[in-house]
Amino acid sequence: MKLEKKKIESEIFTGSMADISFLLIIYFMVTSVFSATRGLDFALPKQSTSTPQIKQEDSIDVHVMQGGQIKVDGKPMTMDQILPYIASKLKENPDKPVILRTDPDATYNDMIQVFDLLRRAPDKIGMEIKTISIPTQREIQNVWALFGVQQ
Amino acid sequence: MSLLRGRARKVEASIFTASMADIVFLLIVFFVLTYNVQVDRTQVNLPKTWVRKTVPKTAAYISITKDGVIRVSSGKEMSLPVGSDEEVVTFASNVVAETPNKAFVIKADKDTKYEHVDKVLDALKQAKARVIYLLSEQKTQGDSNQ
Numbered sequence: 001m002k003l004e005k006k007k008i009e010s011e012i013f014t015g016s017m018a019d020i021s022f023l024l025i026i027y028f029m030v031t032s033v034f035s036a037t038r039g040l041d042f043a044l045p046k047q048s049t050s051t052p053q054i055k056q057e058d059s060i061d062v063h064v065m066q067g068g069q070i071k072v073d074g075k076p077m078t079m080d081q082i083l084p085y086i087a088s089k090l091k092e093n094p095d096k097p098v099i100l101r102t103d104p105d106a107t108y109n110d111m112i113q114v115f116d117l118l119r120r121a122p123d124k125i126g127m128e129i130k131t132i133s134i135p136t137q138r139e140i141q142n143v144w145a146l147f148g149v150q151q
Numbered sequence: 152m153s154l155l156r157g158r159a160r161k162v163e164a165s166i167f168t169a170s171m172a173d174i175v176f177l178l179i180v181f182f183v184l185t186y187n188v189q190v191d192r193t194q195v196n197l198p199k200t201w202v203r204k205t206v207p208k209t210a211a212y213i214s215i216t217k218d219g220v221i222r223v224s225s226g227k228e229m230s231l232p233v234g235s236d237e238e239v240v241t242f243a244s245n246v247v248a249e250t251p252n253k254a255f256v257i258k259a260d261k262d263t264k265y266e267h268v269d270k271v272l273d274a275l276k277q278a279k280a281r282v283i284y285l286l287s288e289q290k291t292q293g294d295s296n297q
Contacts, residue, residue, distance in 0.1 A: 021175040028182035038203035039256065039286040044276060064265075104266030108215075108259050109198045111268070112285060116200040136273035137266070 040115060042132065059133075060089050060098045064114050066105040079117060086118075087125040097131035104137060191230040191258060193222055198261035199290035206284045207254045211246050213239065213275075215259040219267040226253075236270050243278030251281070258286040 062082065063071040070077050072085055089096055098118060102111040115132070122128045135143075193214040212224045223242045224230035233239055246253050255275055259268050275283060 018172055018175065021172065021179060024179050025175060025182065028179070028186060032182060032186055037206050038289075039206055039284040040200055040202055041204045041282060041284045043282050044280060102265045102269070104264065104269060106265045107261065108263050108265050108268050109261035111265050112198045112200060112261070112287065115285070116202055116287075116290075119202040134272065136269050136276060138273050139276075 040112065040119060042115075042134065058093075058096065060086055060096055062098055062100050062114060062118070064100070064102040064106050064110050066103050068106065068110040068113075070114060079113070082114070082117060083121055083124050086121065086129065087127055090125075090127045090129070094127070095130055097133055098129050099133045099135060101135060101140065190224040190226055190228065191222060193230065193258065195258060195260040196262065197258070197286055197288045199294050200287040201290045203287055203289060204284065206256050206286065210254040210256045210284065211243075212256050212258060213271055215257070215263050215267050215271060217260040217262050219263060221267070221271065225249075236274060239271060239274040240277050243275050243280055247278050247280055253280070254282040254284060255280050256284045256286055 061071075061073050063074075065071065070079070070082065072082055075085075077085065086098065100111070100115060100118065115134070117124075118129055118132050187208075191212040191214050193216060195214060195216060209226050211226045212222075212230060214222045214230060220232060221239060222230040222232050223239065225242075225246050233242065243255065246255075257268065257271060259271075272283070
């Protein structure tokens with residue numbers, strides 16, 4: 001007579017797996033945030049020993065003032081008038097850089113709306129603005145100091 | 152007697168839950184794959200623009216609130232507030248020294264004064280940063296008059 005071997009059944013207890021999974025889901029849902037990961041990009045000029053000097057008359061000066069008013073080359077303009085004016089200048093010289101100056105008292109939104117408009121030049125006027133320069137107040141003051149103008 | 156009356160048939164209501172575990176696991180896989188550690192959680196109202204480029208995942212962040220409070224993060228740790236403009240220059244210089252081509256993201260409130268953004272830009276220029284992103288939200292036709 002043979003003795004019956006006692007079978008040992010091995011199993012992994014999975015009863016709590018659903019609970020653990022739900023806890024993980026709750027954790028991920030609470031901690032994950034849908035964040036903005038896009039924006040306007042611009043490259044700063046590489047540092048070189050010979051920095052090209054741009055004369056004011058060789059560039060287009062876009063000045064954003066407090067309250068969102070805009071002057072282009074000293075003339076007050078609306079947002080719709082800026083690109084046609086720049087297009088007329090770029091036809092004379094396609095390499096003409098645009099200098100975007102903003103008053104410290106203007107809001108960041110005022111500046112970025114103009115910057116966005118300048119970046120959309122290829123779609124709007126079919127011409128690309130090759131150089132858009134955003135000088136800081138310190139740089140502007142340095143330029144004025146070079147000309148001996150006190151602000 | 153009960154046989155004559157007939158037995159009332161029991162209708163059992165049940166919800167099929169066998170596939171729940173599969174659904175839960177799929178959701179977990181989705182969250183694990185899409186999970187991003189956000190290094191800067193400063194609440195700001197971003198400006199809206201048409202042109203938007205994707206920010207590199209490893210970029211350093213500089214956030215500016217409406218009141219001009221500046222927080223910085225190298226992209227590895229959570230953002231910390233800075234007290235002065237010099238601290239922003241020091242932070243940016245350290246980041247550039249470690250990774251010269253590191254992108255910087257400026258996350259500024261649309262209503263903040265430009266002078267705060269100007270100071271940060273100046274600090275990044277002094278630190279010889281190369282690429283800067285101005286974080287924005289997508290502009291739509293409804294926003295075009297704003």
